[in-house]
Amino acid sequence: MTFDELGLNDLIQDALYYMGFEKATPIQEQAIPAILDKRDLLACAQTGTGKTAAFILPVLNELSERPSKRTRCVVIAPTRELVIQIDQQIQAFSYFAGVGTIPVYGGTSGKEFEQEKKALAHGADIVVATPGKLITHLNFKYTDFSQVEYLILDEADRMLDMGFHDDIMRIVKHMPKTRQNLLFSATMPPKIRSLSKAMLNNPFEISIAISKPSAGILQAAYLTHDEQKAKLIRKLINDKPAYKSILVFSSTKKNVGTIVRAISKQGYEVAAVSSDLDQKEREAALRSFKSKQTRVIVATDVLSRGIDVADINLVINYDVPRDAEDYVHRIGRTARADTTGVAITLINQDDMYKFSKIEKLIEQEIVKLKVPEEMGTSPEWNPKKSSYGGAGRGKSGGKSGGRSGGNRNKSNSRNKKR
Numbered sequence: 519m520t521f522d523e524l525g526l527n528d529l530i531q532d533a534l535y536y537m538g539f540e541k542a543t544p545i546q547e548q549a550i551p552a553i554l555d556k557r558d559l560l561a562c563a564q565t566g567t568g569k570t571a572a573f574i575l576p577v578l579n580e581l582s583e584r585p586s587k588r589t590r591c592v593v594i595a596p597t598r599e600l601v602i603q604i605d606q607q608i609q610a611f612s613y614f615a616g617v618g619t620i621p622v623y624g625g626t627s628g629k630e631f632e633q634e635k636k637a638l639a640h641g642a643d644i645v646v647a648t649p650g651k652l653i654t655h656l657n658f659k660y661t662d663f664s665q666v667e668y669l670i671l672d673e674a675d676r677m678l679d680m681g682f683h684d685d686i687m688r689i690v691k692h693m694p695k696t697r698q699n700l701l702f703s704a705t706m707p708p709k710i711r712s713l714s715k716a717m718l719n720n721p722f723e724i725s726i727a728i729s730k731p732s733a734g735i736l737q738a739a740y741l742t743h744d745e746q747k748a749k750l751i752r753k754l755i756n757d758k759p760a761y762k763s764i765l766v767f768s769s770t771k772k773n774v775g776t777i778v779r780a781i782s783k784q785g786y787e788v789a790a791v792s793s794d795l796d797q798k799e800r801e802a803a804l805r806s807f808k809s810k811q812t813r814v815i816v817a818t819d820v821l822s823r824g825i826d827v828a829d830i831n832l833v834i835n836y837d838v839p840r841d842a843e844d845y846v847h848r849i850g851r852t853a854r855a856d857t858t859g860v861a862i863t864l865i866n867q868d869d870m871y872k873f874s875k876i877e878k879l880i881e882q883e884i885v886k887l888k889v890p891e892e893m894g895t896s897p898e899w900n901p902k903k904s905s906y907g908g909a910g911r912g913k914s915g916g917k918s919g920g921r922s923g924g925n926r927n928k929s930n931s932r933n934k935k936r
């Protein structure tokens with residue numbers, strides 16, 4: 519379906535044209551008319567489905583038709599990276615729609631806090647925030663959410679996992695009771711159902727996500743002992759000179775440093791993203807990876823959802839993620855859209871049971887390889903012997919700073935350019 523058929527106004531059509539969006543994705547086809555129809559929404563959809571535009575476009579459509587100086591839409595997302603990404607997408611579209619946006623997230627300086635404070639006090643049309651940092655601002659009482667018309671929760675399951683339920687409820691108390699609520703979640707566990715019951719009014723339901731990796735991902739696993747992992751990663755990277763973008767996931771922050779050292783030893787450009795780094799370092803690392811200046815990036819699960827980097831050729835899981843869903847999110851960073859990609863998971867004895875749960879979830883048996891002979895012997899595949907749980911994972915929360923954004927330039931040159 520084309521966007522013309524979805525009832526979006528000319529300003530938005532211009533933006534879509536310049537962004538190169540020609541056809542709506544399935545979630546956009548379903549969500550946009552429902553949102554324009556003022557329905558609450560409960561959407562089960564993962565990153566990569568086009569869910570961000572699915573909620574941004576109809577909201578911008580409405581806000582662009584009624585300019586105002588008040589905050590009318592609040593988007594809450596679990597991590598700073600996701601907040602930045604949503605804010606950037608809004609900025610790209612709102613160049614045409616003339617709607618202002620401000621990102622509010624954590625880990626920034628006093629100066630940036632003051633910028634956020636100024637923007638919140640004056641009212642930006644759309645505020646995109648992590649829950650913790652938004653609460654900090656709300657506590658100072660200069661933020662006015664009394665005119666909010668839209669509340670959007672993105673990656674709601676992730677936010678509940680990170681313990682943000684009470685923060686979300688406190689934020690909601692600052693908003694009018696009558697508003698449109700849009701809840702997006704990659705999974706639909708009972709706690710999301712309860713949140714939806716508490717917050718949504720007769721929601722229109724959409725389910726796009728299925729927890730299956732895309733068919734374009736070639737998956738394999740190596741059975742390894744921990745001490746073989748560094749060597750194996752080096753070999754995997756060495757053997758694939760054609761792979762220009764490689765993403766290595768670690769469940770723990772501690773191992774991120776170990777992996778970075780192992781890779782840089784070989785002279786490769788490698789960056790890291792974990793909550794141990796300050797915000798500027800994380801942003802710089804992501805920028806250089808996205809622009810292909812850095813070939814390898816090592817990350818904790820903070821990157822597994824929500825972050826959109828094009829053309830990742832290879833995802834290496836240094837360990838098996840605790841939740842089977844996270845596996846799908848991690849390897850979903852490769853083979854976006856119609857491209858192909860490779861995902862390789864390193865499995866030690868302790869992780870075998872977890873990996874067998876993943877295979878069950880994705881209804882697929884993954885080929886298990888032994889380490890090359892020169893590295894010694896592999897453990898035998900025996901999922902029953904391993905303990906469930908393993909090491910805790912290094913989730914990082916996006917609690918808190920920012921910069922204001924928003925363009926008010928209007929243009930209607932799409933038709934002319936055509």
Ligand code: AMP
Pocket residue numbers: 538539540541542543546564565566567568569570571824826
């Ligand atoms: P999301 O699932 O929102 O993270 O979107 C994934 C990627 O798809 C982003 O880079 C979007 O800019 C892009 N995208 C979303 N919708 C469309 C569309 N209809 N046509 C082309 N690209 C899209």
